[in-house]
Amino acid sequence: MSDHHAPQSLLSRVFSTDHKVIARQYLYLGLVGLLVAGLFALMIRWQLAYPGDAFPILGNLFWGETNGVMPPEFYNMLFTMHGAMMVFFAITPIVIGAFGNFAIPLQLGADDMAFPVVNMLSFWVMFLGAVIMTISFFVPGGAAGGGWTAYPPLSGVANYGVGHGASLWLLGIAFAGTSSLLGAVNYVVTTLNMRCAGMTLMRMPLAVWGLFCTSVLNLLWVPVVAAALFMMFMDRTAGTAFFLAGPGSLFAEGGALAGQSGGQPLLFQHLFWGFGHPEVYILIFPVWGLVGDLLSTFSRKPAFGYKATVLSMITILFLSQIVWGHHMFTSGMSPLLGTAFTFLTITISVPTAIFFLNWLCTIWRGSLRFTPPMLFALGVVFVFGIGGLTGLFLALQALDIWLHDTYFVVGHFHFTLAASVFFGTFAGVYYWFPKMFGKRMNQSLGKWHFYLSFVSLTFVFFMMMYIGATGAHPRRIADPTVYNFLGPFQDANVLIGWGAQFLGVVQLIFVWNFFTSIRSGEPASDNPWEASSLEWVAPTPPPHGNFPVAPTVHRGPHEYNAPETGERGWLTQAEPSA
Amino acid sequence: MERLITINDAVTEIDWIFDYATILTSCIFAVVLAMLIGFAIKYRERPGHKAHYTRGDSPAAVRMSIVVAMLVFFGVDISLAYFDHHAFLELYGNPPSQDEATVVDVFAKQFEWNFAQAGSDGEMGTEDDIFSINKLTVPAGKPVLVRMRSLDVLHSFFIPYTRGKQDVLPGMTTAFWFDPDKTTAAARAELDDPNFEYEIACAELCGLGHTTMRGIMTVLTPEEFAVWEAEESANAANFDMPEIWWDWSLDPADYAEEDE
Numbered sequence: 001m002s003d004h005h006a007p008q009s010l011l012s013r014v015f016s017t018d019h020k021v022i023a024r025q026y027l028y029l030g031l032v033g034l035l036v037a038g039l040f041a042l043m044i045r046w047q048l049a050y051p052g053d054a055f056p057i058l059g060n061l062f063w064g065e066t067n068g069v070m071p072p073e074f075y076n077m078l079f080t081m082h083g084a085m086m087v088f089f090a091i092t093p094i095v096i097g098a099f100g101n102f103a104i105p106l107q108l109g110a111d112d113m114a115f116p117v118v119n120m121l122s123f124w125v126m127f128l129g130a131v132i133m134t135i136s137f138f139v140p141g142g143a144a145g146g147g148w149t150a151y152p153p154l155s156g157v158a159n160y161g162v163g164h165g166a167s168l169w170l171l172g173i174a175f176a177g178t179s180s181l182l183g184a185v186n187y188v189v190t191t192l193n194m195r196c197a198g199m200t201l202m203r204m205p206l207a208v209w210g211l212f213c214t215s216v217l218n219l220l221w222v223p224v225v226a227a228a229l230f231m232m233f234m235d236r237t238a239g240t241a242f243f244l245a246g247p248g249s250l251f252a253e254g255g256a257l258a259g260q261s262g263g264q265p266l267l268f269q270h271l272f273w274g275f276g277h278p279e280v281y282i283l284i285f286p287v288w289g290l291v292g293d294l295l296s297t298f299s300r301k302p303a304f305g306y307k308a309t310v311l312s313m314i315t316i317l318f319l320s321q322i323v324w325g326h327h328m329f330t331s332g333m334s335p336l337l338g339t340a341f342t343f344l345t346i347t348i349s350v351p352t353a354i355f356f357l358n359w360l361c362t363i364w365r366g367s368l369r370f371t372p373p374m375l376f377a378l379g380v381v382f383v384f385g386i387g388g389l390t391g392l393f394l395a396l397q398a399l400d401i402w403l404h405d406t407y408f409v410v411g412h413f414h415f416t417l418a419a420s421v422f423f424g425t426f427a428g429v430y431y432w433f434p435k436m437f438g439k440r441m442n443q444s445l446g447k448w449h450f451y452l453s454f455v456s457l458t459f460v461f462f463m464m465m466y467i468g469a470t471g472a473h474p475r476r477i478a479d480p481t482v483y484n485f486l487g488p489f490q491d492a493n494v495l496i497g498w499g500a501q502f503l504g505v506v507q508l509i510f511v512w513n514f515f516t517s518i519r520s521g522e523p524a525s526d527n528p529w530e531a532s533s534l535e536w537v538a539p540t541p542p543p544h545g546n547f548p549v550a551p552t553v554h555r556g557p558h559e560y561n562a563p564e565t566g567e568r569g570w571l572t573q574a575e576p577s578a
Numbered sequence: 579m580e581r582l583i584t585i586n587d588a589v590t591e592i593d594w595i596f597d598y599a600t601i602l603t604s605c606i607f608a609v610v611l612a613m614l615i616g617f618a619i620k621y622r623e624r625p626g627h628k629a630h631y632t633r634g635d636s637p638a639a640v641r642m643s644i645v646v647a648m649l650v651f652f653g654v655d656i657s658l659a660y661f662d663h664h665a666f667l668e669l670y671g672n673p674p675s676q677d678e679a680t681v682v683d684v685f686a687k688q689f690e691w692n693f694a695q696a697g698s699d700g701e702m703g704t705e706d707d708i709f710s711i712n713k714l715t716v717p718a719g720k721p722v723l724v725r726m727r728s729l730d731v732l733h734s735f736f737i738p739y740t741r742g743k744q745d746v747l748p749g750m751t752t753a754f755w756f757d758p759d760k761t762t763a764a765a766r767a768e769l770d771d772p773n774f775e776y777e778i779a780c781a782e783l784c785g786l787g788h789t790t791m792r793g794i795m796t797v798l799t800p801e802e803f804a805v806w807e808a809e810e811s812a813n814a815a816n817f818d819m820p821e822i823w824w825d826w827s828l829d830p831a832d833y834a835e836e837d838e
Binding site for chain 2: 072073076145146147151153154160161162244245250261263264265266299300301302303304305306307308330331332335338339342343346347349350353354356357358360361362363364365366367368369370378381382385386389390392393396397398399401402403404405406469470471472474476477478479482483484485488556560561562563569
């Protein structure tokens with residue numbers, strides 16, 4: 001399937017079909033996306049902390065006519081692009097693109113992905129999408145400003161104040177979606193067909209299970225959102241009216257949108273959240289899987305209830321597709337549907353509880369090694385605990401009608417998605433870095449990075465939930481001082497603002513550690529973590545084709561301290577028992 | 579920081595459910611946290627300590643998983659859903675009829691709330707209709723029924739003191755209702771804040787001016803309202819309403835039938 005010639009020219013190195021090179025390309029793209037979208041978040045929080053004040057640096061450069069105060073259209077662009085770039089150009093390329101590409105073939109004992117050229121294409125299609133997103137800032141009217149959810153009619157036609165950047169935005173997301181589809185086909189086929197001898201499905205590391213379930217959901221739901229975005233693109237550019245409804249002067253005879261009516265704005269929300277809710281699990285499954293593996297490896301114990309964990313993940317895979325309506329309780333959808341969606345949504349807590357139970361029982365009676373990947377994995381259990389439990393609030397129809405569109409929602413999904421995936425990202429990077437680059441990262445800096453990130457991130461998102469639930473602080477407003485009822489909460493906004501800046505500064509520890517380790521980190525051995533999955537059997541860094549001799553698997557992925565492992569306490573999956 | 583006041587006692591049920599869910603989930607999280615921290619300390623790697631080998635797939639482990647699943651499903655999920663559904667039916671299951679309610683028609687557009695009320699004659703679409711922008715005046719003591727339509731993009735009609743909100747869409751009519759038991763004057767007395775106003779916010783992003791799409795609702799006693807209504811009706815400007823504004827395709831009462 002893959003050719004085994006070592007890449008030679010610069011061109012063949014850039015357009016490499018080697019899954020490890022593509023994984024690194026995805027990692028770099030994702031980290032840059034994380035940096036840019038993270039800076040947007042810091043700007044958002046600064047604006048909310050000091051609305052009406054001149055914005056530092058940017059104010060002097062761009063907004064002379066408003067005395068340096070950030071104009072609301074720019075604020076709308078900021079949170080729109082923050083959300084979209086985090087989801088599609090930071091989280092997706094890192095936890096799916098980079099981790100999937102690196103881990104799946106190596107952990108399955110394969111020489112590469114099933115379709116290496118498709119794999120290369122999937123990266124470059126996403127790269128193009130990122131380029132288009134970047135360009136969208138520089139077209140007349142600026143980038144998209146209709147929220148990452150891009151509800152029509154606001155995002156559906158240019159006349160409502162969201163400029164041509166939104167058309168480019170739709171294209172950019174479509175490219176990211178295409179990339180996800182190409183990747184998903186590869187992941188599914190590789191997982192099903194390329195496993196080495198002895199690697200049964202139930203001997204796969206949980207990370208591969210997570211990526212596999214993610215890919216199945218991607219295959220099912222990316223086409224749906226792609227269709228919705230294409231329909232909206234047609235509304236914007238070709239005069240269709242899939243999501244546009246009158247009345248209004250724009251639609252009257254002689255109006256700019258005359259004849260462009262009769263569609264249904266709610267339809268978009270159904271299509272978007274039909275994809276959007278599975279998307280949450282698309283992004284979190286790889287992290288859940290990885291966390292299961294890491295807790296096991298660094299507790300020197302098998303993952304507790306491996307089969308139950310896999311079964312829970314598959315259950316959630318199914319349930320996640322029939323709960324999208326809990327995003328739409330106030331949308332005008334029938335209240336009767338709302339009751340059904342409430343019930344379906346809260347049942348997800350059952351398989352999720354099994355996940356937590358198994359994680360906690362994995363570290364129970366273990367022998368815990370607090371390496372940076374382990375700390376970040378434990379951090380995921382903490383933040384996803386908060387995120388999952390607050391999800392219950394928002395699943396409840398009557399309560400959600402109160403909390404919807406407030407900062408409680410923002411805090412909740414940042415715990416669920418942002419914090420969990422953020423920690424999952426670093427857990428994976430610290431864990432696989434030695435295999436990826438052949439060097440060790442500085443462990444003490446890694447721990448400091450964790451502790452400081454953990455404190456500031458928990459504070460920031462917890463405060464968001466607090467001002468949302470207590471003060472009904474609406475999201476997506478550029479200036480909270482407009483409302484009297486938010487007066488008592490402005491101090492909280494200032495605290496969140498400084499907490500966020502601190503969180504941003506703390507990430508410099510990681511940036512420093514990452515680059516100095518690549519340049520001059522101490523050389524890594526083949527298996528620095530004494531882990532048993534197959535990537536640690538391959539040479540460091542793995543050559544093109546990965547394994548000099550195709551491995552044969554003799555046991556499950558985490559048989560630490562099994563009787564057969566003897567005094568050493570561990571054997572890789574490829575070592576026959578003594 | 580204190581919670582926002584409520585406009586009547588019934589909606590405090592939402593606050594009650596929030597508190598109930600908070601206590602319930604906090605207990606669960608406390609258990610998770612205690613295990614997380616306890617195990618991290620007790621089972622840290624140290625000389626002479628070896629991990630206990632178990633795969634966690636014994637019948638006992640499976641039984642434990644089933645017990646936890648049952649506890650979560652019946653103890654947490656079902657109890658939350660029960661109270662929530664009860665509150666939902668109480669607050670939103672029984673819309674007032676147009677005869678018994680103060681009917682307010684809302685036409686939302688970028689970036690203002692347009693309110694229309696029937697005026698003294700009690701009929702919409704007549705010359706004494708009262709129109710106002712971003713200022714809503716209603717009497718206490720009987721339910722307010724708000725019928726809403728958007729003239730451009732999505733908006734969301736949000737009065738935090740009612741603990742509820744409802745999106746406003748072009749092309750379809752949505753409705754929202756609440757009992758304004760507490761007049762603005764009573765709320766001012768309760769809060770000891772002479773400048774307090776009930777604020778109306780737009781909760782759904784609607785464009786550049788979204789932040790400033792703010793309205794004020796004044797709740798008067800029925801007597802004060804009658805005086806206000808007569809005055810405003812007498813001075814009603816002959817506002818030229820486009821015919822299409824009155825084309826209410828969905829009667830809010832339909833919601834009641836759907837929900838039975």
